[in-house]
Amino acid sequence: MNLTNTLKKLYIDKQPIIYYIGGIDLLCQLIKDETTRTAFRINNGFNLFNSHSIIIENDNENLSESIFNLMIILCQDDDENTKQCLECKFFNNYLRKNIYSIKAFQFLIEISLKNQSRLIFIEKIIPNSFIQYLINIINDKKFNRIYAAKLLSNLAIESKIKQYFSNKDELIKLIAILKSSSIDEETRTVILSLLTNLCSEKHIRFCAVNQTELFQILIEDLGQYENEYELNLLGLLINLTNEQSSTLEGLYKNLCEKILTKFKNSSHHQRIFTLLGNIAMYYEQAINILIEYNIISWISQILQQNINEEMIRAGIRLLALCTQSNVQGQQTVANDTKRKIFN
Known part of the structure; x- marks a missing residue:
């Protein structure tokens, strides 16, 4: 046939x-x-x-x-x-x-990956009602919540969807989902991606960085999961640390120490160095913590092994931040250089 x-x-x-x-x-x-x-x-x-x-x-x-x-x-x-x-x-x-059935969600997830089709679809829905429908599914453990989370994450690139979460109360409700013990790792991973997409908008990012509970959840999760979750977690933290905040000022020490102890064997060096660079740029005292944990030797070791251009850029930026006005950092670089010359 x-x-x-x-x-x-x-x-x-x-x-x-x-x-x-x-x-x-x-x-x-x-x-x-x-x-x-x-x-x-x-x-x-x-x-x-x-x-x-x-x-x-x-x-x-x-x-x-x-x-x-x-x-x-x-x-x-x-x-x-x-x-x-x-x-x-x-x-x-x-x-x-x-x-919507699972197969319908799979179709919507596929088409929402492309700019043109995503925009066509958004024009066909009432954004606020549709977002609330997806949030209800994510919160209901009887449903296949992963599909609703993926679709919302894809749609969150667009301003019409971001507008809904410009409401601080709605953003806090989304953050609260991460606290739920019934949310599986796969869905949590996608929610991190959703928050990262939303926080590309400055107003939403500003609201998010002032949520102590969000940082506490993210810091607690550091080192608890692997692979894609770890990658998305670092991505969201990079996005959030692009803003200086009083909330992070009280948490950066814990954040730095957790990264430097839990992520030594991680393969995501570029994101780790970018995140630590953001922290070092806004919180000068964080540099002392980084040096205490031998960050300069770690950067040097990774840069010798990795020729990825973005990786090198992130490492050199962090190295510069640790040495430009910190005497201990400068001395550490000098000592590290001497060891390489005479060994």
Whole structure:
């Protein structure tokens, strides 16, 4: 069975739902690359989503799952197909239900990774209501909260979504989710990414850096998780420490010590050095802590092993901050240089 014949058979009217599910599942198998994705479009495949009454008006969960699975395949590296999926009647009818299946979330997560399709989707929703819907799912352990968290994180790049969290109370509610013991590591990891995206906006970042509880949560989590969580945690801390705050002034010592003891074997040296550089830039006394923990030797050792340009830039910046006005730092560099010459 080829793609054209399958499309024709799907237009046969008054068949049981399982007939259409089977046909759409077959299309998912036939559409494998750019050529077949284009063939679907030029053979009026999108009419299925716009004029096929059974498809566009259906309430069958299995049929909707099959359609979204097909849409995910159609949208892979294809902006025109993505646009047509977002504009079709089936999708717009589905949005009005306000209860989304896992496959629908997977589709939305995929399209929200791209600028154009993300903006098209945001124009179709009422942002505040949709954000609250996603937050409710994240808070409800009965649901697959990871999908709602990923979608919200992707959408949070856009100003219309950031506006919601410009309200300090809503930002605090989001931060409170990190405290919940029922939140799994994967969802916590995505929430860190969500907060990082939100805090790229100066007003939200200013509100966040003055939340003692947020810093306490993040400092406590240092060294507790690995891999992506650690990477996102460092990313959020880098974002937050771009602002000087009275809150961090009382916590930077604990933060520095935790990083320097828990992250010695971490592979994320660039982010660690960038974070410590932000702290050293605003809090001069932090430099003494860094030197006490042999930061200069650590930087020197890592720079000898790593030729990544951004890594080198972060290390040299931190080294400069530790030595430009700190006598002990300057002496440590001098001693380190002597050892290299005479050994």
